[in-house]
Amino acid sequence: MQDWKQHSSRRSPYRRQRSSSISVRKDRGSTFIQAKSSVLKDRPRRKLISFFRNPFKEHPEPELLRLKLRNGIRKVFGMLILSGMLWLSGGTAYLGWSYFQQPLKDVRISGNQLLEPAEVLKISGLQPGILLADLDPYLVASRIQSHPIVKKVDVRREFPGSLHLVLFEQDPFVLVEKSDPNQYLPDKYWLLNREKLVLKSIPAGVIATQEFRDFPRIKGISDPGITSGVKWNSLALERGLQFLETVGNWAEKTQPSSAGNLEELPPLLPSLSSTKGLVLDLTDPLNLMMRWRFSAEESGKEVAQKDKSLKPLSSPVLVQLGRDQYAERLKRLEELLPGLIKEHPEIKSIDLRYPDRVTLVP
Numbered sequence: 001m002q003d004w005k006q007h008s009s010r011r012s013p014y015r016r017q018r019s020s021s022i023s024v025r026k027d028r029g030s031t032f033i034q035a036k037s038s039v040l041k042d043r044p045r046r047k048l049i050s051f052f053r054n055p056f057k058e059h060p061e062p063e064l065l066r067l068k069l070r071n072g073i074r075k076v077f078g079m080l081i082l083s084g085m086l087w088l089s090g091g092t093a094y095l096g097w098s099y100f101q102q103p104l105k106d107v108r109i110s111g112n113q114l115l116e117p118a119e120v121l122k123i124s125g126l127q128p129g130i131l132l133a134d135l136d137p138y139l140v141a142s143r144i145q146s147h148p149i150v151k152k153v154d155v156r157r158e159f160p161g162s163l164h165l166v167l168f169e170q171d172p173f174v175l176v177e178k179s180d181p182n183q184y185l186p187d188k189y190w191l192l193n194r195e196k197l198v199l200k201s202i203p204a205g206v207i208a209t210q211e212f213r214d215f216p217r218i219k220g221i222s223d224p225g226i227t228s229g230v231k232w233n234s235l236a237l238e239r240g241l242q243f244l245e246t247v248g249n250w251a252e253k254t255q256p257s258s259a260g261n262l263e264e265l266p267p268l269l270p271s272l273s274s275t276k277g278l279v280l281d282l283t284d285p286l287n288l289m290m291r292w293r294f295s296a297e298e299s300g301k302e303v304a305q306k307d308k309s310l311k312p313l314s315s316p317v318l319v320q321l322g323r324d325q326y327a328e329r330l331k332r333l334e335e336l337l338p339g340l341i342k343e344h345p346e347i348k349s350i351d352l353r354y355p356d357r358v359t360l361v362p
Helices: 002-008 062-100 117-124 137-145 235-253 326-343
Strands: 022-026 031-035 106-110 150-158 162-169 172-177 188-193 198-203 217-219 279-281 289-292 317-320 349-351 359-361
Touching (some): 106 117, 235 279
Parallel strands (some): 106 162, 317 349
Antiparallel strands (some): 022 031
């Protein structure tokens, strides 16, 4: 009984101090000191009376309202950006469609030396009014490359309405006279490359122009069934081309005359280092004949002013070289030619078929 009374009369663990706002709590093990806050609790805001306010609607918390407002602003900006991108892409597509859907207005052709622009346009198959976007450059290139002169062509579309054709032509090498038994003078020549491919026919009237006058010419070969684009397989033609190659190779190995002997040579010494203006006559299979115009212009040397009596040869000289050993006979001709021109300025023919003598026709 005494113990119960002792325990029941124990004071409360909280002891209020009159002179301080600090409450002290006693416990068996430790003592806790707490300070009471004098800040008043937040009073709820007064709600304004509104006739449009729904009294049964729950109003969310302020943090949830901020979150919804932020998401709404993001959606609005996203829609604005998306609409701007759609507007730009649509406008670009519209303008691009009208830009690329224009007809062909201008065709530029470059690199053509043997073909005329009108001929290139004809074989290309280009039609007026065709849309440049619908044009197939590979088809146009295949049409132009079907011509034997064209080795390669580059077709470049330049929008909105231009087309550029860059041609790479074959390298012409020789002109072959077109044989016709009913005509004394030829009316056409065949233009060939080194591989004996017939490139095109050239009228005889334009042979003397600057474009074709320096090409070597071959005559005396029959041409049955020869057309443009055909490879000419002929033993006589092969022989003439080999001779031209021999002249070029021999001229490269031959050194020019020394400066000391140059004054003793005639000023009109011809140059055998090129085939400019050379005419080969292959009518006789056992005797190759060439007509070479010996002049100071073709020799590549300045005309000396010392000897006024020497005159350029007005007509080509016929040189007979036989059937073989062309390099040796050309070298022999180079050694004998200065003296022959000095003694016989109007020489017409030189026969080198025999190894022990030279026959002249003054």
